[in-house]
Amino acid sequence: MSSDKKKMTRGELVLQIIIFSLGFFYASVYYIAAPGIIDLQAVSEQLLAYLTAVLTAAFAIGVINILRVHTINIKRRRATWKYSVLLIICLCTMAIFSVIASPFALDPDAAVIPASVIAFATPIWEFLYYKILVNVNSSIFSLLAFFIASAAYRAFKARTLESTLLLAAGLLVMLGQAPITGLLWPGFSAIREWILAFPNTAGQRGILIGIALGVLVFSVRRLFRYPWGG
Amino acid sequence: MLELVEGHIAQLALLLIVLAAIYELSRIARKRQMKTREIPGLERIDGWIKQAGELGRSVFFTPGTGGITTPDTLAGLALLGYVAKHCVEDDARLIVANSDPQVQQVTEDMVKSAYAKAGKEKEYSSDTVRYISARQFAYAAGVMGILRREKPAVNFFVGDFQAEALQIAEAGRTEAIAQFGGTSNTDQLAFFMTTCDQTLIGEELYTAQGYLSSDPEATSNLVGPDAGKTLAILLILAGALLLTFGNSILVALMGL
Numbered sequence: 001m002s003s004d005k006k007k008m009t010r011g012e013l014v015l016q017i018i019i020f021s022l023g024f025f026y027a028s029v030y031y032i033a034a035p036g037i038i039d040l041q042a043v044s045e046q047l048l049a050y051l052t053a054v055l056t057a058a059f060a061i062g063v064i065n066i067l068r069v070h071t072i073n074i075k076r077r078r079a080t081w082k083y084s085v086l087l088i089i090c091l092c093t094m095a096i097f098s099v100i101a102s103p104f105a106l107d108p109d110a111a112v113i114p115a116s117v118i119a120f121a122t123p124i125w126e127f128l129y130y131k132i133l134v135n136v137n138s139s140i141f142s143l144l145a146f147f148i149a150s151a152a153y154r155a156f157k158a159r160t161l162e163s164t165l166l167l168a169a170g171l172l173v174m175l176g177q178a179p180i181t182g183l184l185w186p187g188f189s190a191i192r193e194w195i196l197a198f199p200n201t202a203g204q205r206g207i208l209i210g211i212a213l214g215v216l217v218f219s220v221r222r223l224f225r226y227p228w229g230g
Numbered sequence: 231m232l233e234l235v236e237g238h239i240a241q242l243a244l245l246l247i248v249l250a251a252i253y254e255l256s257r258i259a260r261k262r263q264m265k266t267r268e269i270p271g272l273e274r275i276d277g278w279i280k281q282a283g284e285l286g287r288s289v290f291f292t293p294g295t296g297g298i299t300t301p302d303t304l305a306g307l308a309l310l311g312y313v314a315k316h317c318v319e320d321d322a323r324l325i326v327a328n329s330d331p332q333v334q335q336v337t338e339d340m341v342k343s344a345y346a347k348a349g350k351e352k353e354y355s356s357d358t359v360r361y362i363s364a365r366q367f368a369y370a371a372g373v374m375g376i377l378r379r380e381k382p383a384v385n386f387f388v389g390d391f392q393a394e395a396l397q398i399a400e401a402g403r404t405e406a407i408a409q410f411g412g413t414s415n416t417d418q419l420a421f422f423m424t425t426c427d428q429t430l431i432g433e434e435l436y437t438a439q440g441y442l443s444s445d446p447e448a449t450s451n452l453v454g455p456d457a458g459k460t461l462a463i464l465l466i467l468a469g470a471l472l473l474t475f476g477n478s479i480l481v482a483l484m485g486l
Binding site: 030031032034035037051054062065066068073079080137140148150152204208209210214216217219221222 | 235242245367400421
């Protein structure tokens with residue numbers, strides 16, 4: 001463990017002043033208004049729009065990073081270099097067809113790009129997006145079902161008093177949730193509702209209050225001193 | 231003329247009271263040199279990184295899918311500064327994966343700075359900090375791939391996580407990687423608890439940097455939120471008692 005206290009450089013001080021001013025302004029706008037003088041809410045929304053513009057530029061740098069990392073992989077002939085080639089081909093192909101034929105195309109009115117090119121690219125983009133990307137995305141998402149099962153199996157092993165309580169609570173909630181158990185004994189549903197409404201909510205609220213206070217102190221510290229460069 | 235926004239007056243008053251209480255308790259804690267309770271997860275970070283360096287294995291860090299304005303992401307970045315510094319000191323190769331392009335820029339700068347401060351700029355490789363994808367499950371697939379291929383000794387995933395958290399954690403678990411998780415998302419915390427060796431729960435996430443620092447000011451800031459918690463407990467108790475006896479004055483005050 002080491003001390004993180006150090007003197008700020010002049011550049012860091014200037015950035016810190018900007019951070020403090022903007023942070024203080026955003027916090028103030030929530031509580032204070034200046035009707036007839038300036039619409040503070042509109043100013044804060046405008047500043048957020050600038051943030052979105054910065055984000056767009058950052059995306060380009062993100063793509064450069066992907067290309068750089070995978071070019072290194074290919075140059076050094078690492079074990080997975082073939083996948084890097086595939087990734088770069090897919091990235092470039094998708095980017096080209098998205099620029100020409102996606103809903104966010106650069107020239108949807110065919111002012112510069114010939115209409116025949118757009119007509120040719122549209123079904124290919126639709127195939128790449130709807131038939132490949134969306135399905136791959138859904139497949140990765142559906143992996144969660146198996147991961148939840150294995151995590152639940154691990155959590156429900158009755159090794160300690162806490163895990164036994166968790167097992168009992170989990171079983172009762174599941175029994176209350178399944179429609180068939182209602183036919184066997186209607187009390188399962190009431191027990192489930194009680195567990196979710198009282199012990200579960202109480203625990204979650206305790207954590208949430210702690211989080212809110214943690215965020216408050218953390219934000220105040222950040223406003224006054226950001227640990228530049230860690 | 232400046233005026234207070236209707237409906238937010240009580241919140242502002244409460245915020246000022248809580249901040250004053252936190253400040254006062256922090257001041258007392260600094261004066262009396264109070265110590266905080268032990269957070270076992272944070273105690274093990276140094277040992278894990280040292281072990282990774284000795285074994286010649288890498289250390290993996292990801293701040294999740296949140297943007298740069300998300301408090302969890304900022305808390306994750308605060309911890310990254312510490313992890314990067316120790317990875318450089320212990321010669322453990324660090325790999326950082328990002329989902330948000332703005333966070334990518336910040337993490338890259340932080341890790342580069344850690345190498346520069348230790349005079350090891352030449353050891354920094356341009357594939358240390360990687361941008362994966364802004365798409366949630368593309369990012370999850372990318373991180374799972376890194377864990378499988380690189381087999382790091384430790385997986386730090388501290389920040390803003392949604393459904394992808396369990397996928398990443400299970401991938402790490404399958405590879406028998408030591409895992410350190412932290413998020414304030416209560417829906418994901420349960421999964422973190424079952425799959426990670428150490429988990430930062432709730433406010434522990436925001437206190438990590440102060441805890442790991444030997445700076446007495448930072449340590450005293452950890453004690454401050456307890457004043458806020460005491461105030462919250464008192465308000466909850468008072469509200470519950472007043473409402474039980476049919477008095478809704480506190481509810482009306484909060485609505486101001």
